[in-house]
Amino acid sequence: MRKKKTVTAEDIRKFSSGTNLFFNIVLGIFALSCVLPFVFIIILSLTKETDITQFGYQFWPKHWSLGSYQYLGNMGGQIFKSLAVTIFVTVVGTVINTTFVSTYAYAISRPNFKFARFFTIFALISLLFTPGMVPTYLVVTKMLGLQDNVWSLILPMSFSVWNVLIMRTFYMTSVPEAIVESARMDGASEFRTFRSIVVPLAVPGIATISLFTTLSYWNDWFNALLYMSSSTWIPLQYLLVKIQNDISVLAQQAAQGGATQIANQIPQEGMRFAVVVVATLPIAITYPFFQKYFVKGMTIGGVKG
Amino acid sequence: MDSSTAVAQAPATKQSGTTKRGFMRTLKDNGTYLLFVLPGTLFLIVFFYIPVLANVVAFQNFQYDPQGFVYSLIHSPFVGFKNFEFFFHSADFGLVLRNTVGYSLTFLGLNFVFAIFFGIVMSQMRSKRLLKVYQTSMLFPYFLSWAILAYFLYAFLSTDKGVINHLITGSGGTAIDFYNNPTFWPFIIIFMGVWKGIGYNSILYFATASGIDPSYYDAAMIDGANKWQQIKNVTLPHILPVATLMLILNIGGIFRSDFGLFYLLPRESGTLINVTQTFDTYIYRALTTTNDIGMSTAAGLVQSVVGAVLIIITNLIVRKKQPEAALF
Numbered sequence A: 001m002r003k004k005k006t007v008t009a010e011d012i013r014k015f016s017s018g019t020n021l022f023f024n025i026v027l028g029i030f031a032l033s034c035v036l037p038f039v040f041i042i043i044l045s046l047t048k049e050t051d052i053t054q055f056g057y058q059f060w061p062k063h064w065s066l067g068s069y070q071y072l073g074n075m076g077g078q079i080f081k082s083l084a085v086t087i088f089v090t091v092v093g094t095v096i097n098t099t100f101v102s103t104y105a106y107a108i109s110r111p112n113f114k115f116a117r118f119f120t121i122f123a124l125i126s127l128l129f130t131p132g133m134v135p136t137y138l139v140v141t142k143m144l145g146l147q148d149n150v151w152s153l154i155l156p157m158s159f160s161v162w163n164v165l166i167m168r169t170f171y172m173t174s175v176p177e178a179i180v181e182s183a184r185m186d187g188a189s190e191f192r193t194f195r196s197i198v199v200p201l202a203v204p205g206i207a208t209i210s211l212f213t214t215l216s217y218w219n220d221w222f223n224a225l226l227y228m229s230s231s232t233w234i235p236l237q238y239l240l241v242k243i244q245n246d247i248s249v250l251a252q253q254a255a256q257g258g259a260t261q262i263a264n265q266i267p268q269e270g271m272r273f274a275v276v277v278v279a280t281l282p283i284a285i286t287y288p289f290f291q292k293y294f295v296k297g298m299t300i301g302g303v304k305g
Numbered sequence B: 001m002d003s004s005t006a007v008a009q010a011p012a013t014k015q016s017g018t019t020k021r022g023f024m025r026t027l028k029d030n031g032t033y034l035l036f037v038l039p040g041t042l043f044l045i046v047f048f049y050i051p052v053l054a055n056v057v058a059f060q061n062f063q064y065d066p067q068g069f070v071y072s073l074i075h076s077p078f079v080g081f082k083n084f085e086f087f088f089h090s091a092d093f094g095l096v097l098r099n100t101v102g103y104s105l106t107f108l109g110l111n112f113v114f115a116i117f118f119g120i121v122m123s124q125m126r127s128k129r130l131l132k133v134y135q136t137s138m139l140f141p142y143f144l145s146w147a148i149l150a151y152f153l154y155a156f157l158s159t160d161k162g163v164i165n166h167l168i169t170g171s172g173g174t175a176i177d178f179y180n181n182p183t184f185w186p187f188i189i190i191f192m193g194v195w196k197g198i199g200y201n202s203i204l205y206f207a208t209a210s211g212i213d214p215s216y217y218d219a220a221m222i223d224g225a226n227k228w229q230q231i232k233n234v235t236l237p238h239i240l241p242v243a244t245l246m247l248i249l250n251i252g253g254i255f256r257s258d259f260g261l262f263y264l265l266p267r268e269s270g271t272l273i274n275v276t277q278t279f280d281t282y283i284y285r286a287l288t289t290t291n292d293i294g295m296s297t298a299a300g301l302v303q304s305v306v307g308a309v310l311i312i313i314t315n316l317i318v319r320k321k322q323p324e325a326a327l328f
Helices: A009-013 A017-045 A049-055 A067-075 A078-109 A116-128 A133-143 A151-157 A161-174 A177-185 A190-201 A203-218 A222-227 A236-243 A259-265 A268-300 B002-009 B020-029 B031-059 B069-075 B082-089 B091-123 B128-143 B146-157 B163-170 B182-210 B214-222 B227-251 B259-263 B270-276 B279-290 B293-321
Strands: none
Touching: A017 A268, A017 B091, A017 B128, A017 B146, A017 B182, A049 A268, A067 A078, A067 A268, A078 A116, A078 A151, A078 A161, A078 A190, A078 A203, A078 A236, A078 A268, A078 B031, A116 A161, A116 B031, A116 B293, A133 A151, A133 A222, A133 B031, A133 B069, A133 B279, A133 B293, A151 A203, A151 A222, A151 B031, A161 A203, A177 A190, A190 A203, A190 B031, A203 A268, A222 A236, A236 A268, A236 B146, A268 B128, A268 B146, B020 B031, B031 B069, B031 B082, B031 B293, B082 B091, B082 B293, B091 B128, B091 B182, B091 B227, B091 B270, B091 B279, B128 B182, B146 B163, B146 B182, B146 B259, B182 B227, B182 B259, B182 B270, B214 B227, B227 B293, B259 B279, B279 B293
């Protein structure tokens, strides 16, 4: 039974239907492997603790339970604190980074800025050479004295040369020189031109880089690993690292001294996964919206000097 | 580039700043812009240029003096290349070098092949909707940290509760103690690394392949080229400049490793050190456990210098062969 079908030029250029089916299966399986683990983690966080200890991690548990989340909520303390730290660091860091980057990139994209070339190279050199983990550690702890200080989670990531390159390309391609010129003719100061003409035009670019930055702050555990030795500034991601082997960190707030006894009663397995869900969910929920921007930002690509 | 044409249009406000007055004038004319670059410049000085200079501790027996960091840098005794010798002669050096370079080259090759493969395949898919679903799913792990992905992995590999061992014991086998068995880890590390990055790495090739003028394909088809020949003769040559650029960017990273991948996934298991220790984890452990600042800085400096040299060399080669793909 042949169906009559109009064949477009587009169709001919794509895979034949057999090949297409084959690659659909390949991509489909791979795509599933990328999403399934997260679904699995959610299931595990909703599994009754006794099920886990008895049957191990299962894709479909016999008993569902909100126990892990209840414990997490009741014990309060660390999880809320960590969530607050993560949100604070992410918001403040993103605002600072986006401001620093968009102004720097604008200046070096301006043909009438006399030192544009100098400051472009000044930034680009940092891509060629890495200062290294230890010297950076020494500067942050010994020179700036930021050990156990929340700013040690913010400042080391408060500027990004990659973002500068993206923004510079964006200004050069999407903000017409004529508009900037005419604003100047009308007697607007450089600053005013930037604020009321350039920034509104550059919103998609700024959205892209603030997205990159938000993600890297949200996901950062490395700075905490280096700089938070004894302090209470534990962001969510670093909390995850800490409870890998020792769940009692979560219970510390609930009972000083009696932490280990508490740790013995709580749904250890389920709670770990509940914390993973808390750390992942905001990304997963907002993901479909920002993914679009991300792909666009990636393909602005023209990072070339 | 396009900036040079724009320069010509710029108003001729600036005279060469030979006199002091002229210089002040230049500063004033560029005042707002200088203000704009100020925060970024301060950042680069504090978090790039000063740490780069602080690499001198690799040649010192660094002693922190309460009088301050700079004071300590100047007054710590110089020991020449002692720290480097110590690092090169330690048993760790060979191991760290083998692991770092071995994994990096494997990633370089596999990412290159898989990213181009997926990029081209996605550009030829018939259904736009399905394509979107695939792309969105494949990009998801890229946005998650290794701290989270370590738990994903653990859910599968845990000895007593993990899915894989559940399947093994369920069918009568004995459970594998993955976290104490180094044999599997090179594959696990490589799989996880490629898996996390593939969605991201393929975007660029997908975009490039989708952007090819369709008339090239039409011409090839008129000449009787089948799909494979079209990909070989039309798609691949178009992707090559981008691929070369990515290769340069990544070759500079051969001495670097993704710290989280190697540090968090093995869950600090000592038995896995031989297959998971790289430059970065080694430097971190030397800094935090033995507090050997001189030697760990020396190891980091070796890493950075080799990286920079590699970027410069590959760029030179590319500039000769394919100038439009060169980085600088």
